[in-house]
Amino acid sequence: MDFEFSEKEEQLRKEIREFARREMAGRELITGLEEESRDEDWEFAMQMSRKLARKGWLTMAWPKEYGGRDASFFEQHVYMDEASYWGIPGMQMGVSGIGWVGQSLMLFGNDEQRKKYIPPIAAGEPDGVWCTAYSEPNAGSDFANIQTRAIRQGDEYVLNGQKIWTSCAHRARWCWLAVRTDVDVRKKQHGISLIIVDMRSPGITVKPIYNYAGVHIFNELFFDNVKVPVSNLVGTENRGWYQLMQSLAFERHSVAPQFYGTAKRILEIVIKYAARTKLHGRPLAADPLIRHKLAERAIELETLRLFGYEITWKLSKGQIPIYEAARNKAYCDFVMQRMAITGSEVTGAFSQVDMWSKWAKLDGAITRLYMMFPGMSIAAGTDEIQKNIVGQFKLGLPRPY
């Protein structure tokens, strides 16, 4: 048993910390995908993406030939955790490209696709910004239900249908699309394909969906006779579901360290706030109720940290964590929810002040977290879906649906 990071990993942490202090001076904490909403935030995020790329961090896990540096799982862990702690914008770059498109192309794409699409992602360029179109109005948790069609006509696919909850579609240069290429199948998981779509194609309409906080992250995406060259098919036609399942694994190990980094930062600033804020002449930090609540949050956060380590350690030993990732996602959501609620109790009525207002406490971090956590818990699979996965794969219980 040994829970220590190597010297190399600690050195990386130090470099990221120095980078963040220098580059983020005077910047507010961004806790997630809100950077996609306002133009000025997005612009800054893209500047940072390029800088992260130049540092060799943006896609550090990738092989050198694709613009990465063959970083170990533990190095990636440190990067995810530390960069999230500092809330460095641009580290996600719309999520898809860095999250799974690059690695999926390495696995299933052809040489031409790899040469064309991977370098801009690794360089942190706007041409490397992707959105992912999976969900549809009738295909949420039951995602194999998708109905958007691609019909082959000569050298082209003709796309028709509608996607929804498409994050970053309004910023993306390319779309990673799951689409039905065959309707005459025994199982609905068959007959799905992955196709790359140029977001500038005629017939595409992006319609913003504002979340209840007024933040623009996701969109509706309409395809009206959109023509795509057949060469944009990724991998094998009608095998998209299976390729996609494998690609989902890429984002697994990053969930816990990312959430952990963010949550750790928030807990720290809330603790500092409690220490310097007085109530009836006494610091809030001396109030037993506040102390106990924050101590409980710290314990949950510590649990999350160890869950993150566990996955990284298993990956480093060549294992493929399945249930662990689902467990971690559900636990992340639980941690964020409790942190948001306790944070709002500590900051009191100020927890409702607009996140971008000059009167917001803690740079609006608590308002932002509070407004965002229900959405984050639904993204990438709801709590219930995650727990079904754990029940099936770890506990060996019958599928309940």
Place this chain on the structure above:
Amino acid sequence: MDFDLNEQQQMLKTMAGDFLAHEYSKARVKELEKDSLGYDPGTQAKMVELGWTGLIVPEKYGGSGAGLLDLVILVEEMGKNITPGPFFSTVALCALPLMKFGTERQKGTFLPAIAGGQSLWSLAITEESGRYDIRDINCRASLEGDGYLINGTKWFVQFAHAADYLIVLCRTGKEGELTTFIVNRKSPGVKVERIPTTAGDGQCKVRFNNVRVTARDVLGRIGKGSDLFNYSMQTGAILKCAEISGACQAVLDMTLAYAKERVQFDQPIGSFMAIQHKLVDMLTEVEGLQYMVYYAAWLLSSGRKALTSISMAKAKAAEVYQQICIDGIKIHGAIGFTMDHDIGCYFRRIKSAEFMLGGRDLYLSMVADGIGL
């Protein structure tokens, strides 16, 4: 980074699990809850033969000099398979402080006897308040000739009726500073009464009426009894956490097995989402607790600062143990509420484990201190 047990730990775990399941069936555990001694001396003797009482005792004192992590693995198995008896009080609560604070003479006298199974020990700290709180210590050791006279009452002392020696925390001197003493349990003036507890797990009330000890019986330095108090708060607490973690794993295992075999509405109840998600929540907490215990024990055993992590583990353990048992019983339904079923054995022990060495409030407060509040 490495979450794995080493080969020796893996062997110890397997061997301990098999041995305990064989020696202490739940039927036997239930019998012993009503027994006047509360454990099986025959089994205790076999544990000595297996080298468990000397596991962490240094070789020069007749032990095998293993590390704290090894003891954590063993105690986790003892928690998984409820193991009645004075092992915990002797080894976790007394041998470790003796190793840390004992004089050469004390170590040379007492540790070989612990390792060899000739003597049993217990730790007497908690008093009338029922809490592990230094402010509540009133037991007094007054100077008398070349020694001390101890007067006072200690509560919830594990297996004091079977112990040969007690480590007793007392007030001494004008300022009432704290000092710990080694007291022969058979000394005149020591009166032990069993407290009838929910688990019948051998906890006692011990009265000291003019009990004479000498200066050579002081453990550690005079006036520095809080050192032992704080030390046990780390070593004792993390081992208690390991025991709880094992118990939680056992409750999860038996509940999961039941959810797979119990059929209602023509299907195993484990196929219902309401049951399944509860089991997943249980698993998450059990795994989280186990990692936290290992992590804190690793910090402590490698000489790093561990107090905050141990406090986190103890606060979490208290909560998780309780919740796992409640959910486990609910999933079992009415059968889980019977004496015949085994899950109650774990439920009956919740409060014993929770409050030994301090409850959740104490440790949450220590966590708060540790995170800068």
